[in-house]
Amino acid sequence: MAHDARIFVAGHRGLVGSAIWRELQRQGFTNLIGKSRGELDLVDGGAVKTFYAAEKPDYVVVAAAKVGGIHANNTQPVAFLRDNLLIELNLIHGAWEAGVKKLLFLGSSCIYPRLAPQPLKEEYLLTGPLEPTNEWYAVAKIAGIKLCEAYRRQHGCNFISAMPTNLYGPNDNYDLNNSHVLPALIRKFHEAKIASAPSVTCWGSGSPERDFLYSDDLAEACVFLLEHYDGEPFINIGYGRGLTIRELAETARRIVGFPGDIIWDTSKPDGTPKKLMDSSRIFALGWRPRTDLETGVRLAYGDFQRRFGGI
Numbered sequence: 001m002a003h004d005a006r007i008f009v010a011g012h013r014g015l016v017g018s019a020i021w022r023e024l025q026r027q028g029f030t031n032l033i034g035k036s037r038g039e040l041d042l043v044d045g046g047a048v049k050t051f052y053a054a055e056k057p058d059y060v061v062v063a064a065a066k067v068g069g070i071h072a073n074n075t076q077p078v079a080f081l082r083d084n085l086l087i088e089l090n091l092i093h094g095a096w097e098a099g100v101k102k103l104l105f106l107g108s109s110c111i112y113p114r115l116a117p118q119p120l121k122e123e124y125l126l127t128g129p130l131e132p133t134n135e136w137y138a139v140a141k142i143a144g145i146k147l148c149e150a151y152r153r154q155h156g157c158n159f160i161s162a163m164p165t166n167l168y169g170p171n172d173n174y175d176l177n178n179s180h181v182l183p184a185l186i187r188k189f190h191e192a193k194i195a196s197a198p199s200v201t202c203w204g205s206g207s208p209e210r211d212f213l214y215s216d217d218l219a220e221a222c223v224f225l226l227e228h229y230d231g232e233p234f235i236n237i238g239y240g241r242g243l244t245i246r247e248l249a250e251t252a253r254r255i256v257g258f259p260g261d262i263i264w265d266t267s268k269p270d271g272t273p274k275k276l277m278d279s280s281r282i283f284a285l286g287w288r289p290r291t292d293l294e295t296g297v298r299l300a301y302g303d304f305q306r307r308f309g310g311i
């Protein structure tokens with residue numbers, strides 16, 4: 001990519017989009033385009049068409065999506081299916097119409113069947129039933145992958161897809177009603193430290209295993225794929241190592257500096273016992289993550305303190 005190429009990062013204020021934006025700036029790309037939802041609602045097809053005609057981006061990164069946890073998925077199935085389908089369709093179809101050189105679509109590991117073997121390999125897509133608690137979101141994300149494939153096959157577009165593992169980093173969501181596990185732990189330990197509470201209660205047994213990647217590493221992987229990958233098969237992006245929620249919680253507790261105990265409430269559900277990504281395809285292409293958990297959690301907690309230190 002030329003350093004003055006016009007690159008539109010859809011969702012540039014979110015966890016993923018903001019990391020990609022920083023990485024592109026760090027690598028010297030000077031012509032970045034970002035629009036807040038107020039400036040451009042990606043669900044609005046007419047607005048997206050007008051945007052493409054006016055801005056004429058060379059590259060597009062689809063890091064905008066309606067995201068949320070189990071509760072949000074259960075109570076707003078239409079929003080998760082409809083908004084995400086419309087965002088994808090508007091951005092992908094519009095990119096074809098506008099002659100965009102390359103588009104990167106971001107999905108998530110929830111596209112895989114609920115009982116797929118571990119670690120998750122790309123070829124397990126559509127080999128079994130989805131996890132029912134987030135199937136609306138997963139179906140929309142699978143449609144996004146298939147849209148990229150369809151525009152490649154029918155129109156010769158260079159549209160690629162990547163599936164990140166569980167992410168954490170700056171600009172994460174710390175709202176306890178719908179945040180992911182690490183931001184929730186950071187906030188709980190921070191608040192317990194301020195309140196001198198004796199303990200923090202965490203959901204489940206702590207035994208489930210997940211693959212956690214720092215968002216800046218994901219961003220490097222995305223720019224790497226924009227520069228070096230033009231294939232049709234989508235690519236997993238993970239850290240490449242499983243970690244139990246208990247290990248994650250202990251690391252977060254130590255870094256936040258909460259001296260109390262962690263109580264595991266085993267009456268609460270654990271979720272899938274193991275959800276790990278097989279990232280051997282992207283590793284074979286030459287990308288590797290750099291940020292270990294200790295460093296990443298320190299950076300994430302620093303960002304939390306800057307944004308919400310007074311909570």
Ligand SMILES: NC(=O)c1ccc[n+]([C@@H]2O[C@H](COP(=O)([O-])OP(=O)(O)OC[C@H]3O[C@@H](n4cnc5c(N)ncnc54)[C@H](OP(=O)(O)O)[C@@H]3O)[C@@H](O)[C@H]2O)c1
Nearest residue numbers: 011013014015016037041042043063064065108164166167
């Ligand atoms: N976070 C993870 O652990 C994770 C893991 C795997 C994959 N991913 C994938 O990465 C992508 C981004 O996730 P994220 O964690 O960065 O989410 P996020 O922090 O919630 O960011 C999503 C962004 O999309 C924007 N957006 C949503 N609907 C929009 C609309 N109608 N018009 C314009 N902008 C809209 C949001 O704008 P507002 O701020 O205005 O709402 C926000 O900037 C998603 O596809 C997700 O599946 C994330």
